[in-house]
Amino acid sequence: MTIALPSFRLLLVLAALALAGAPARAQNIVVMVNGDPITDYDIEQRSKLDQLTTQKTPSRQEVINELIDDKVKLKEGKKYGVDPGISDVNQSFEGMAQRMRITTDQLAKSLESKGVRPETLKGRMKSEMVWTSLVRGRFKEKLLVGERDVAQAVQAQTGDKLQIEGTEYKMQPIVLIVPRGSSPAFQETRMKEAEQYRSRVGSCEEANSLFRSTPNATIRESVTKTTADLPEALRKVLDDTAIGHLTAPEVTKAGIEMVVLCSRKPTMIDTPKKREVREKMYQEKYEKTQKAYLDELRKAAMIEYRNR
Numbered sequence: 001m002t003i004a005l006p007s008f009r010l011l012l013v014l015a016a017l018a019l020a021g022a023p024a025r026a027q028n029i030v031v032m033v034n035g036d037p038i039t040d041y042d043i044e045q046r047s048k049l050d051q052l053t054t055q056k057t058p059s060r061q062e063v064i065n066e067l068i069d070d071k072v073k074l075k076e077g078k079k080y081g082v083d084p085g086i087s088d089v090n091q092s093f094e095g096m097a098q099r100m101r102i103t104t105d106q107l108a109k110s111l112e113s114k115g116v117r118p119e120t121l122k123g124r125m126k127s128e129m130v131w132t133s134l135v136r137g138r139f140k141e142k143l144l145v146g147e148r149d150v151a152q153a154v155q156a157q158t159g160d161k162l163q164i165e166g167t168e169y170k171m172q173p174i175v176l177i178v179p180r181g182s183s184p185a186f187q188e189t190r191m192k193e194a195e196q197y198r199s200r201v202g203s204c205e206e207a208n209s210l211f212r213s214t215p216n217a218t219i220r221e222s223v224t225k226t227t228a229d230l231p232e233a234l235r236k237v238l239d240d241t242a243i244g245h246l247t248a249p250e251v252t253k254a255g256i257e258m259v260v261l262c263s264r265k266p267t268m269i270d271t272p273k274k275r276e277v278r279e280k281m282y283q284e285k286y287e288k289t290q291k292a293y294l295d296e297l298r299k300a301a302m303i304e305y306r307n308r
Contacts, residue, residue, distance in 0.1 A: 027039040027040070029306050030064065031064060031067075031068060032302070032304040033067075033068050033071035033072065033302070034072070034075055034301055034302050038064065038068065042067055043063050043064060045120040046063050046066060046067055046124070048114060048115050048120075049111075049116050049120050049121060050066070052111075052114050069298070070124065071301075072298055073130055073131045073294070074126070074127055076134060077134055080137075082133050082134055083130070088129065089125055093107070093121070093122055131290070135286065135290045138293075143282065143285050145285065150274055154273050154277050158273065166274075167266060167267065168225075168263075169230070169261065170222055170224045170261075170263040170264075171224075171259045171261050171262055172207065172208070172259065172262060173220045173223070173259050174211055174217070174218070174258045174259065174260060175217065175218050175252075175255050175256070176190050176193060176257075177255045178190055178251075178255035178256060187256075190256045191249055194249035197246065197258075198246045198248075198258070201260060202244050207219060207244075207246070207260040219260075226267060227272065238264065239264070241259075241261045243262070243263060244260070244262070245260070245261060246258045246261075247260075247261070
């Protein structure tokens with residue numbers, strides 16, 4: 001029995017099909033970091049990602065340095081058992097999509113349309129997760145920001161010691177229910193009722209007694225907020241409201257809403273200025289600490305350039 005050998009043309013077709021599944025170009029190694037390669041393709045991908053996220057075009061060496069940093073960070077993470085799994089990285093990817101109000105598939109397609117593989121972004125995410133965990137875990141005590149330092153910084157900036165203090169407000173929200181679709185006349189009637197209630201209430205106890213027995217009205221459990229938790233406009237309203245009295249009624253989706261102010265007292269809990277200063281001081285400490293840590297790791301790393 002004679003077996004026919006494939007023709008030369010068929011061999012060419014088969015070869016072309018085999019090559020179709022192979023990478024478009026060889027993975028030329030540019031740098032070896034502790035025995036781990038960084039290729040031209042890695043550099044090209046990270047460059048595209050950086051352009052997409054920063055709207056700037058980084059130099060080739062800047063991109064190489066970023067990738068070297070990632071390799072060093074990941075190796076250090078494994079040394080201390082900090083090695084996020086695929087599910088952790090995917091969760092971070094999903095979180096980014098949710099913040100952008102899109103699905104993970106949409107995020108992936110958006111990246112691919114710009115020539116960036118989703119795995120490229122996930123790789124950068126993983127190195128950031130590892131590094132943040134390492135720095136905060138290893139240098140927790142060093143990164144602490146003392147309250148006295150914060151208070152002194154606030155005073156130095158404002159020149160007013162009173163700015164260090166905040167105010168604590170204890171209050172209870174009240175709603176006069178206005179069903180959806182109600183006429184303007186009905187809403188106006190409820191507004192007049194709200195003003196009448198304001199003239200009758202002089203304490204939180206009176207407010208609870210009145211609104212717990214009033215039809216189509218509700219008083220919620222008390223909440224405590226500090227200066228830092230409230231926008232400036234609402235703080236002013238509460239500061240101008242007498243203790244035990246109701247704030248001016250406002251129309252909301254729920255109906256006519258007011259707040260009965262149960263107490264207002266000074267507190268050393270965060271003010272917006274203290275929070276701003278503390279976060280800035282922490283960030284400065286974090287940047288200084290992580291830079292020194294990374295410099296130390298890079299000096300100890302085996303970095304070998306193969307082809308500039």
